Amino acid sequence: MLKKRKFIVVTGGVLSGLGKGIAAASIGHVLSSQYRVVPIKLDGYLNVDPGTMNPYEHGEVFVLDDGGEVDMDFGHYERFLNVSCKFEHNLTMGKVFEEIRSKERRGDYLGKTVQFVPHVVDVIKGRIFSVAEKEQAEIMLIEVGGTVGDMESDLYIEAMRQLENDVGEENILYVHLTYVPIPAGVAEQKSKPTQQSVYELRKRGIQPDVIIGRCSEPLTPEIKSKIASFCGVDKKAIFTGLDVDNVYKIPFLLEEEGIVEILKEKLGLEFRKIDDLWKELLHNLENPIQEITVALCGKYTSLTDSYASIKEALMHCSAHTKARVNMKFIETTAIEEGRLSIGEALAGVDGVIVPGGFGSRGVEGKLEVVRYCRENKIPILGICFGLQLMVVEFARNVCLLEKANTTEVDPETTHPVVDLMSEQKGIEAKGATMRLGAYISYLREGSLVRKLYNSEIVSERHRHRYEVNRQYHQFLQENGLSISGLYLEKNLAEFIELRDHPYFIATQAHPELKSRLSNPAPLFLGLVKAAMEKK
Numbered sequence: 001m002l003k004k005r006k007f008i009v010v011t012g013g014v015l016s017g018l019g020k021g022i023a024a025a026s027i028g029h030v031l032s033s034q035y036r037v038v039p040i041k042l043d044g045y046l047n048v049d050p051g052t053m054n055p056y057e058h059g060e061v062f063v064l065d066d067g068g069e070v071d072m073d074f075g076h077y078e079r080f081l082n083v084s085c086k087f088e089h090n091l092t093m094g095k096v097f098e099e100i101r102s103k104e105r106r107g108d109y110l111g112k113t114v115q116f117v118p119h120v121v122d123v124i125k126g127r128i129f130s131v132a133e134k135e136q137a138e139i140m141l142i143e144v145g146g147t148v149g150d151m152e153s154d155l156y157i158e159a160m161r162q163l164e165n166d167v168g169e170e171n172i173l174y175v176h177l178t179y180v181p182i183p184a185g186v187a188e189q190k191s192k193p194t195q196q197s198v199y200e201l202r203k204r205g206i207q208p209d210v211i212i213g214r215c216s217e218p219l220t221p222e223i224k225s226k227i228a229s230f231c232g233v234d235k236k237a238i239f240t241g242l243d244v245d246n247v248y249k250i251p252f253l254l255e256e257e258g259i260v261e262i263l264k265e266k267l268g269l270e271f272r273k274i275d276d277l278w279k280e281l282l283h284n285l286e287n288p289i290q291e292i293t294v295a296l297c298g299k300y301t302s303l304t305d306s307y308a309s310i311k312e313a314l315m316h317c318s319a320h321t322k323a324r325v326n327m328k329f330i331e332t333t334a335i336e337e338g339r340l341s342i343g344e345a346l347a348g349v350d351g352v353i354v355p356g357g358f359g360s361r362g363v364e365g366k367l368e369v370v371r372y373c374r375e376n377k378i379p380i381l382g383i384c385f386g387l388q389l390m391v392v393e394f395a396r397n398v399c400l401l402e403k404a405n406t407t408e409v410d411p412e413t414t415h416p417v418v419d420l421m422s423e424q425k426g427i428e429a430k431g432a433t434m435r436l437g438a439y440i441s442y443l444r445e446g447s448l449v450r451k452l453y454n455s456e457i458v459s460e461r462h463r464h465r466y467e468v469n470r471q472y473h474q475f476l477q478e479n480g481l482s483i484s485g486l487y488l489e490k491n492l493a494e495f496i497e498l499r500d501h502p503y504f505i506a507t508q509a510h511p512e513l514k515s516r517l518s519n520p521a522p523l524f525l526g527l528v529k530a531a532m533e534k535k
């Protein structure tokens with residue numbers, strides 16, 4: 001155990017989307033085999049959480065065990081640090097102002113004018129210290145969302161500046177991620193954006209200790225010298241944030257460039273090199289023995305960030321099976337509007353995923369995909385909405401319940417085989433009101449799912465309002481659909497499968513959220529193996 005808790009603050013400059021979350025998680029990974037590293041992310045938006053945001057705008061909503069809805073950076077944190085995060089590890093301005101307002105109404109500030117500094121900044125620091133204490137963190141890894149210079153991150157930056165005074169300069173490390181372009185024609189790495197972004201940071205009172213320059217090529221010694229001299233940073237502490245085909249390589253690249261020495265030197269840490277558990281798995285990824293195609297049919301397929309964890313889970317499976325998994329995105333609206341035939345859509349496809357989703361757009365197209373896979377024995381995995389639609393398809397085409405549906409799509413259906421959960425009825429508010437977080441399911445003896453998990457009990461994370469209508473459980477089972485996993489307390493169908501099919505399985509949960517490179521989600525691994533066999 002460290003004598004003194006350390007703080008690593010990661011900020012970003014120039015533009016968004018440079019991979020600040022990955023950079024922070026990579027530094028965390030370097031430290032995580034020896035220290036208790038606890039991540040916290042500070043977001044500038046006024047939503048309490050991203051649960052109410054459109055995945056088009058914000059990418060996938062990541063769900064934690066405790067039911068917290070957070071952004072996809074937490075996926076990286078959990079996978080890179082091998083931890084389970086909590087909702088309070090994501091601070092948003094929505095949460096900060098909620099606290100300020102309730103304190104003010106309660107009279108906590110009686111007599112005082114409530115101000116951004118000190119009151120708001122104190123709330124920010126207070127939340128960070130409280131997480132650090134509760135989790136007994138040795139190292140707090142703090143990612144400041146947004147770009148330095150954004151109005152909405154200024155209060156966080158001020159809090160981070162003050163932190164140095166609170167914890168002592170030997171216990172804090174400021175890391176700044178910037179962008180080093182190589183403009184066409186000039187064909188040379190350019191330092192000006194980095195200089196300007198560090199200038200913005202210094203104007204706010206923070207001198208970075210480490211700079212990571214995102215670039216398509218390794219930073220040259222010349223550009224490092226230039227950045228060092230203009231930004232007042234040790235040349236050894238300037239790193240490349242290299243464009244890579246796989247982000248799991250980044251911790252190793254940073255290690256090769258000397259991050260371990262810098263962390264030791266600046267924070268007084270004592271540690272060996274990082275463990276290379278991942279190296280063999282990364283090697284497998286680069287030496288595939290087979291190639292398969294898995295189709296993802298959804299409606300946000302143009303924005304693959306909306307399915308970030310599914311892509312991750314498939315990659316984890318690749319590393320274990322040595323099958324290169326090509327993903328094919330199918331917009332199911334094109335199928336239902338007749339612009340794409342089902343045969344064309346699934347040509348050359350070895351396995352299919354019907355992912356989570358909301359609303360009716362593209363649903364009839366997804367149902368066609370399910371039918372085709374069921375009838376043609378193509379391996380298929382349904383996730384959440386995917387499970388619900390697989391039940392609808394089975395009800396319509398096997399049980400012959402005409403126009404069976406989920407009431408989310410058709411509230412008037414005569415066969416509501418999927419319906420709003422009873423505890424959801426009457427809920428009007430949209431924020432954090434779904435069935436969220438980890439629930440335990442019991443897996444039936446002899447089922448495929450029990451074999452895949454190799455366990456009788458599993459815990460997976462959820463995010464939904466609808467479920468298989470309990471009144472139809474028996475009828476569906478009599479017709480051959482097996483409800484193989486249940487949340488016993490409420491008799492909810494958590495897993496379903498078909499027996500006379502190589503791989504027709506679905507879950508009401510989101511197992512992709514807990515998949516790890518060293519431990520892929522069993523249902524995904526099963527799909528990839530079945531697809532390999534089919535091929």
Ligand code: GLN
Binds near residue numbers: 358383385408465
């Ligand atoms: N829309 C469905 C529900 O609310 C499925 C949700 C999901 O796929 N995450 O139950």
